[in-house]
Amino acid sequence: MSLSDNIRNRKKFTAFDVALAFVLICVSVILIVFQNANTSGDRLRAVVKKNGVIVQSFLLDDTSPFEICVDDEYSVVLLAEKDGVSVILSDCTDKICVNTGKITKPGQTIVCLPVRISVELFAENEQNRLDGVTG
Numbered sequence: 001m002s003l004s005d006n007i008r009n010r011k012k013f014t015a016f017d018v019a020l021a022f023v024l025i026c027v028s029v030i031l032i033v034f035q036n037a038n039t040s041g042d043r044l045r046a047v048v049k050k051n052g053v054i055v056q057s058f059l060l061d062d063t064s065p066f067e068i069c070v071d072d073e074y075s076v077v078l079l080a081e082k083d084g085v086s087v088i089l090s091d092c093t094d095k096i097c098v099n100t101g102k103i104t105k106p107g108q109t110i111v112c113l114p115v116r117i118s119v120e121l122f123a124e125n126e127q128n129r130l131d132g133v134t135g
């Protein structure tokens with residue numbers, strides 16, 4: 001009696017397992033697709049402005065760190081990394097830009113008043129709004 005119950009339960013659980021596995025596969029596929037879509041939406045673009053005019057604009061997901069020199073009477077060196085951008089060297093007087101550290105999220109800005117340079121991060125999918133924002 002209990003043995004046949006076990007067998008019946010096992011058969012039921014087997015069907016349930018298959019359904020569960022199917023659901024799990026569907027969920028993981030959906031998650032992978034969603035994560036990929038989310039990742040592409042989260043690509044960061046750094047926009048460097050001098051006196052309010054865009055002088056540099058670049059994506060941060062180009063793998064290896066690199067430096068950008070913005071030369072004027074002051075020299076400012078930016079370090080662009082996959083997850084953010086920072087000012088690592090500046091001839092300016094207050095060093096606020098250097099002390100700001102790395103910005104990693106859209107909307108964050110590094111400002112260097114003496115050099116009149118700003119670095120702002122945008123999500124790449126917000127790029128279309130950039131013109132409207134800067135006016």
Ligand SMILES: [Zn+2]
Binds near residue numbers: 090092094114
């Ligand atoms: Zn500065």
